[in-house]
Amino acid sequence: MTVTNGNDELEAQFAQWRAYVRRRPELVESDADELEDHLRDSVDTLVERGLAPDEAFLIAVKRMGGLDDLSREFAREHSERLWKQLVFTGDPGRDSTSRRDVVAMLVCAFGAAVSIKIPALFGLSYDDDGSFYAPNLALFALPWLAAFLVWRRRPGAGVIGALVALFAVGVAGANAYPVDSDSQSATLIMTHLPIALWLVVGLAYVSDDLRSARRRMDFIRFTGEWFVYLVLMGLGGGVLIAFLYGIFDAIGVEPDTVIGNWVVPCGFVAATVVAGWLVEVKQGVIENIAPVLTRLFTPLFTVALLAFLVTVGWNGRGIEIDRETLVMFDLLLAVVLGLLLYSLSARDPQAPPGPFDVLQLGLVVSALVIDALVLYTMTGRIAEYGTTPNNVAALGENIVLLVNLAWSAWLLLRFVRRRGGFASIERWQTNYLPAYAVWFWTVVLVLPPLFSFR
Amino acid sequence: MRVTKDLVAASATPIVLGILAEGESYGYAILRRISDLSGGELDWTEGFLYPLLHRLERLGHVEASWQSVPGERRRKYYRITRQGRAELADQQRQWRTVVEALHQVWPPFIALEGNA
Numbered sequence: 001m002t003v004t005n006g007n008d009e010l011e012a013q014f015a016q017w018r019a020y021v022r023r024r025p026e027l028v029e030s031d032a033d034e035l036e037d038h039l040r041d042s043v044d045t046l047v048e049r050g051l052a053p054d055e056a057f058l059i060a061v062k063r064m065g066g067l068d069d070l071s072r073e074f075a076r077e078h079s080e081r082l083w084k085q086l087v088f089t090g091d092p093g094r095d096s097t098s099r100r101d102v103v104a105m106l107v108c109a110f111g112a113a114v115s116i117k118i119p120a121l122f123g124l125s126y127d128d129d130g131s132f133y134a135p136n137l138a139l140f141a142l143p144w145l146a147a148f149l150v151w152r153r154r155p156g157a158g159v160i161g162a163l164v165a166l167f168a169v170g171v172a173g174a175n176a177y178p179v180d181s182d183s184q185s186a187t188l189i190m191t192h193l194p195i196a197l198w199l200v201v202g203l204a205y206v207s208d209d210l211r212s213a214r215r216r217m218d219f220i221r222f223t224g225e226w227f228v229y230l231v232l233m234g235l236g237g238g239v240l241i242a243f244l245y246g247i248f249d250a251i252g253v254e255p256d257t258v259i260g261n262w263v264v265p266c267g268f269v270a271a272t273v274v275a276g277w278l279v280e281v282k283q284g285v286i287e288n289i290a291p292v293l294t295r296l297f298t299p300l301f302t303v304a305l306l307a308f309l310v311t312v313g314w315n316g317r318g319i320e321i322d323r324e325t326l327v328m329f330d331l332l333l334a335v336v337l338g339l340l341l342y343s344l345s346a347r348d349p350q351a352p353p354g355p356f357d358v359l360q361l362g363l364v365v366s367a368l369v370i371d372a373l374v375l376y377t378m379t380g381r382i383a384e385y386g387t388t389p390n391n392v393a394a395l396g397e398n399i400v401l402l403v404n405l406a407w408s409a410w411l412l413l414r415f416v417r418r419r420g421g422f423a424s425i426e427r428w429q430t431n432y433l434p435a436y437a438v439w440f441w442t443v444v445l446v447l448p449p450l451f452s453f454r
Numbered sequence: 455m456r457v458t459k460d461l462v463a464a465s466a467t468p469i470v471l472g473i474l475a476e477g478e479s480y481g482y483a484i485l486r487r488i489s490d491l492s493g494g495e496l497d498w499t500e501g502f503l504y505p506l507l508h509r510l511e512r513l514g515h516v517e518a519s520w521q522s523v524p525g526e527r528r529r530k531y532y533r534i535t536r537q538g539r540a541e542l543a544d545q546q547r548q549w550r551t552v553v554e555a556l557h558q559v560w561p562p563f564i565a566l567e568g569n570a
Contacts, residue, residue, distance in 0.1 A: 031504070033520075034481060034530045038500055041482035064500050073501035077509050 010053050014039070017061065026071040026078060039064060098281065104151045105277035112144040112273055113266035120261070127260040131181035135174040138194035141269040143167045145276045146204035152280065155207035163207075166200045173444045178453055184389040185448035192393070196440035198223070202433065216430035221345045222279050224290030224338070229275035237267050291346030295356075298339050302359055305336075305366040312373070319377050326394045329374045333401040336367040340408060344426055353416045361416055364409045371402055389451045393443045400439045404432050457496060466498075466506055467515075468545040474516060474534040475542055481507065481530070507532055515541050 014036060021032045039060050046056035064070065116126075116137075124132050146163055174193055179185045205222055206215040241259055248255040312319070319325070340360060375398060382391060411428055414420035473479060473487050485503055488496050510516045515538035522528040534542070 030530070033528075034504060035500065037480070037527055037529055038482045038485075038504075040527065069499075070501040073499075073505050074508075077505035077512075 007053055010043075010057060013054070013057050020067060024067060024071040024074075026075040028078075031074065035064070035070075101152070101277065101281065104148055105273060108144040108148040108151075109270040109273040109277075111147075112141050112269035115144070116140040116265045116269050117262075125261055126265045127257070131186075133265075134190045135186070135193060136171075137265075137269075138197045139167070139170055139174060140265075141272040142194070142197045142201050144269070145273050146201045148273055148276060149201065149204040149280075150207060153204070153208040155204075159203070159207045159210070163200060163204055166203070167197070169441075169445070170197050170200070177448050179448055180453070183454055185451065185453050188389055188393050188447060189444055192440050192443040196437065196444050199433070199437040199440065202437075213427055213430040216433055217345055217426060219433075220341050220429070221288060221290070222276075224342050224345070225279040225282075225288055226275050228289050228293075229278050230271060233271045233275060234268075237264075237271065288346060290342045294339050294342040294346070298343060298356070298363060299359060301336065301339060302363040302366065305363065305370060309366055309369060319373055326374065326378060326391065326398070329371065330394055330397045330401065333367060333371055333398065333405065336363060337401055337405060337408075340364060340405075341429060344429060347422070349422050349426065351422075353418065353422075357412065357416050361409065361412045364405050364412060368402070368405055368409060371398065371405075374398070375402070387451075389447050389454055392451075393447060396439055396443065400435060404429075404435075462496065462498070462502075466502070467510065468542065468549060469496075470503075470506060470510065471515060471534060471538055471542040471545065474532055475539065478531045478533040480532065484532075510538070514538075 017039070018032055018036055021027050021035060022029070027035070039057075042060035042063060043053065043056045046059055047053055051059070119129075119132065120126075126133055146167070150160060150163065170193060173196075174189060177185065177189070179189065202216075202219045202223075203210075205219045206212065209215045241263060244255055244259060244263065311317075340363075343356070343360060375395075378391070378395060378398075382395070407428060408425060411420060411425045415422055415425060469488060469491075470484065473484055479487070481500070481503060484507075485498060485500075488498060507516065507518070511518050511532070514535060516532045517535055518530055518532050520528055521531050
């Protein structure tokens with residue numbers, strides 16, 4: 001009856017046809033199954049009439065009509081499939097692994113939510129003991145995210161040991177130093193430790209292939225998407241909290257303590273894990289959003305920076321530098337670097353240089369010029385007032401970013417003038433990642449004792 | 455002779471529900487049955503039948519399940535539901551009205567064609 005079974009050549013043709021079908025977003029796995037079954041029936045019938053199997057296959061495929069028409073008809077009934085669904089419709093073939101992922105994610109998210117409440121057993125409350133929670137917050141979230149990634153990557157024992165050691169160092173950095181809670185050192189640890197730990201998460205992310213530049217680029221993509229998801233979840237959480245507050249207030253119950261001590265901290269640390277899971281699962285399912293934002297904002301930032309430079313040149317006005325503005329210019333460099341990174345991450349490495357690359361070069365160069373002005377003023381200030389932990393940290397960040405952007409600008413220039421390949425820009429960025437780790441860990445671990453915990 | 459698109463579209467649901475009322479079936483067999491019933495005049499494409507079946511499934515007129523009958527491949531079988539039978543009965547009433555009206559108007563035309 002079923003001549004189509006057990007014929008290798010024909011099976012290969014079916015497999016190929018199936019691959020074509022699966023490339024259509026309108027046709028899901030079960031449609032492919034159903035249509036393949038139909039095709040096999042047609043082939044069987046034709047073979048019964050005396051055709052050779054391969055002839056029968058050709059005729060049956062031809063009768064089914066073009067896949068374009070077919071998917072258009074399916075799309076009319078299943079328009080929702082063009083809106084790629086992230087969470088609730090998986091490939092049935094990958095069901096068991098994705099379900100295990102969900103379980104692992106839930107375990108890690110739950111673990112994070114529980115762990116942040118453990119200090120409460122010792123009488124610390126999230127609302128009142130900011131000096132404990134502020135530097136430690138990332139330590140209740142990121143190790144769990146790293147654990148989830150390790151669970152997915154299954155690296156060797158050496159890598160796991162290194163991760164555990166690094167997080168232990170993070171715990172020590174957050175708690176061992178005798179810093180006063182309103183000293184500059186405390187603020188530095190609070191702001192720098194999360195990023196230092198994020199780079200440890202990066203180590204967990206690339207743990208299945210430590211040397212691969214592609215994996216590191218994936219981590220950069222992961223970072224952008226994770227952040228976008230976290231912000232979106234934060235917005236949702238804000239709405240939830242607003243309603244929690246409103247509805248309980250209406251019955252005369254003040255939910256402040258519950259919200260402040262339970263919902264916000266537990267929700268936040270769990271959300272970091274959930275966001276990581278979402279990015280991992282949706283890889284390839286949905287268009288990445290960070291590169292889209294980059295495309296939108298690169299021209300706007302370029303115009304803004306050029307306008308700033310023109311104004312400075314026109315007025316001949318120097319930049320008033322104090323610590324806040326220096327931090328702001330550091331952040332500006334970081335944003336420019338982010339814009340550069342996320343357009344790199346989405347770019348086809350083979351494509352020739354285009355107008356957007358020139359625009360990007362303009363953005364990077366204007367950021368560099370602005371930063372040169374800032375550094376010039378800053379050195380004067382340090383010479384005048386001496387060093388503090390804050391301005392050393394800010395200056396160090398500035399230099400780390402400046403080196404990266406300066407070399408990126410050079411590579412971009414070579415690329416735009418067709419003297420160099422795109423791959424070298426990508427390689428430079430991925431090779432540079434450890435430099436951030438070194439600097440951020442230095443700020444957390446070395447600067448406080450260096451300045452005797454000022 | 456070609457059946458116009460509008461007529462094919464209008465008759466599709468009652469035909470499929472009618473076939474499934476005879477017993478559960480799968481896509482290829484349904485297409486064959488339609489072809490046999492119409493003497494080969496109704497030649498539906500896969501792109502017409504399967505989305506239609508999926509729509510009927512979504513509306514709750516039929517239900518589908520993957521089954522393996524011994525000696526056959528695993529197939530997606532469609533079965534008419536109670537709601538589908540109600541829909542079929544309703545469609546039958548509508549079609550009967552149309553057909554009866556046509557019969558009253560048409561005898562001379564049919565006779566004409568017969569003579570020619």
